[in-house]
Amino acid sequence: MRVAPKEIQSFRDDFTYTNSASAIERFPFPFPEDEYRYSVNIEAHQPKGGEGSAFEHYIDVDEHYLSEMAERELVLKDMPNRCLVMPHMDLACWEMLERYMVSLAEDYPEHFKLTRDGDNWHWENKLLNIDDHFTFGDGATLPRPPLDYIGRQVQGDFALMDQREGNLFMDAGMVTCPADWSLAFDAGMSFDEWHGPVPMVKSEGIIERARKYLMALPVGQPVRRLNWTLTVNARMDTSTEKYNEWGHERTTITPENVSEKVYLRVEVQVLDRMPRSNAVTISIRTYLLSLEDLVTNKAWAVRMHRALKTLPEALIDYKGLTRFHGMAVDYLSQFDPAN
Amino acid sequence: MQAEHVNGATSKPVYTPVELNPKSSFHLFIAEQDVPVDLQSLYNGCTADKAVAAYACASDSQLLESLQNFPLTGTLYLAGTEPFLWRVTSHARDAGLCSDQVRLLAPISRERHLFCCHCHTITEEVTYSPYACSGCGAMLEVTDHFSRLHGAYFSFQANAEDSADMPEKREVN
Numbered sequence: 001m002r003v004a005p006k007e008i009q010s011f012r013d014d015f016t017y018t019n020s021a022s023a024i025e026r027f028p029f030p031f032p033e034d035e036y037r038y039s040v041n042i043e044a045h046q047p048k049g050g051e052g053s054a055f056e057h058y059i060d061v062d063e064h065y066l067s068e069m070a071e072r073e074l075v076l077k078d079m080p081n082r083c084l085v086m087p088h089m090d091l092a093c094w095e096m097l098e099r100y101m102v103s104l105a106e107d108y109p110e111h112f113k114l115t116r117d118g119d120n121w122h123w124e125n126k127l128l129n130i131d132d133h134f135t136f137g138d139g140a141t142l143p144r145p146p147l148d149y150i151g152r153q154v155q156g157d158f159a160l161m162d163q164r165e166g167n168l169f170m171d172a173g174m175v176t177c178p179a180d181w182s183l184a185f186d187a188g189m190s191f192d193e194w195h196g197p198v199p200m201v202k203s204e205g206i207i208e209r210a211r212k213y214l215m216a217l218p219v220g221q222p223v224r225r226l227n228w229t230l231t232v233n234a235r236m237d238t239s240t241e242k243y244n245e246w247g248h249e250r251t252t253i254t255p256e257n258v259s260e261k262v263y264l265r266v267e268v269q270v271l272d273r274m275p276r277s278n279a280v281t282i283s284i285r286t287y288l289l290s291l292e293d294l295v296t297n298k299a300w301a302v303r304m305h306r307a308l309k310t311l312p313e314a315l316i317d318y319k320g321l322t323r324f325h326g327m328a329v330d331y332l333s334q335f336d337p338a339n
Numbered sequence: 340m341q342a343e344h345v346n347g348a349t350s351k352p353v354y355t356p357v358e359l360n361p362k363s364s365f366h367l368f369i370a371e372q373d374v375p376v377d378l379q380s381l382y383n384g385c386t387a388d389k390a391v392a393a394y395a396c397a398s399d400s401q402l403l404e405s406l407q408n409f410p411l412t413g414t415l416y417l418a419g420t421e422p423f424l425w426r427v428t429s430h431a432r433d434a435g436l437c438s439d440q441v442r443l444l445a446p447i448s449r450e451r452h453l454f455c456c457h458c459h460t461i462t463e464e465v466t467y468s469p470y471a472c473s474g475c476g477a478m479l480e481v482t483d484h485f486s487r488l489h490g491a492y493f494s495f496q497a498n499a500e501d502s503a504d505m506p507e508k509r510e511v512n
Contacts, residue, residue: 243499247496
């Protein structure tokens with residue numbers, strides 16, 4: 001059974017965000033083994049897990065669709081430069097818009113409809129009551145530039161990378177729910193620079209291998225990888241821009257509230273080559289699950305405990321878990337029979 | 340974002356000793372204001388077609404014009420503060436120069452430009468951390484995460500998690 005978008009919930013202030021039982025069941029749990037380690041962990045972005053799975057379609061539209069789109073509007077109203085596009089990325093943005101509209105209309109015909117007659121396109125998004133006619137490739141015919149337009153209708157953050165000079169450069173993006181980074185600062189950076197602050201990866205050669213892999217990514221063969229961290233409260237916008245507003249929440253965790261206030265934050269990152277611009281698009285789709293919801297799945301509770309317990313100190317620090325990592329491990333230990 | 344890890348970031352530029360490009364038939368030496376000794380000695384040692392100039396501003400119109408008309412076989416050598424080096428580099432890229440055509444001498448000062456991730460203001464002449472943002476006033480933790488586009492280092496509010504927990508003042512190099 002597919003999860004239908006539900007009423008708007010908040011990712012800030014009163015934090016009304018919740019996961020239904022079916023949303024918990026389909027949560028993309030990221031740990032394939034007990035011990036956590038860095039890996040490039042890339043697989044083909046092919047359907048997996050059957051009907052209702054988070055990997056059933058190219059784009060996953062779930063019960064949080066309306067909530068996430070409302071949250072995105074709040075962020076962009078406050079800081080319009082969370083969406084940045086360098087002029088040479090215009091074609092890549094149109095290609096991304098095309099890719100997203102076509103797949104949404106094919107996979108969710110009850111919600112989205114695309115009618116094309118040459119360059120004359122008609123787009124209907126019934127979830128957000130959008131109904132627009134426009135000329136593909138002509139920005140003047142859309143209410144907003146192409147990335148700004150489609151980005152407000154698809155869950156997740158987006159980065160578009162230009163490929164040149166033997167590297168990938170992040171020259172466009174819409175980033176309203178990042179795990180502690182800033183698009184405004186990282187814009188224009190090469191793949192290696194962008195990952196500059198990540199610990200351990202240099203000595204392990206991971207970034208270089210990932211870059212080489214992505215530069216050889218063929219058209220029509222998207223790939224995905226999962227990344228994760230822990231977030232205090234169901235806060236989508238943990239950008240570094242707002243770190244001065246959410247950072248103090250890391251000090252609010254106690255053994256009593258750790259299970260309800262600490263969320264496993266999983267990013268499903270999909271990387272796809274655009275055929276004409278040769279850009280690589282990355283969508284970074286964020287899923288949040290409280291520890292108390294997570295432990296309703298006994299196998300996940302055990303694995304989460306072991307992954308957190310064996311997490312290297314450098315990663316605990318980098319992910320910003322230092323203040324509450326021990327409490328999360330202690331809480332989870334009760335579900336691990338090895339203890 | 341923990342400072343310990345942002346420091347030592349691989350995005351921090353590494354400046355290796357600069358040599359004349361033997362493949363070039365034209366060499367342009369640009370300094371910010373005064374020509375430093377090491378740039379001067381490179382210039383003196385160059386026997387090919389060459390020119391030297393100093394500009395107070397990285398976006399000087401004359402400088403931009405010389406980049407627009409830069410020969411395909413030319414090499415550009417830059418000396419000055421770090422923000423100057425990268426601003427001129429950015430203009431050179433816009434003008435079509437490839438990375439091998441632009442060579443940077445080590446910055447003449449250890450002062451940094453600091454990008455405040457909260458208000459996006461760039462604070463100049465920063466030599467220690469934490470440092471007050473000239474835009475929003477937040478005390479900023481200085482990191483080694485560097486943007487060539489901004490010519491500046493990343494920073495964030497040092498005591499955002501616990502207002503009573505301000506890191507001790509330290510020099511940045």
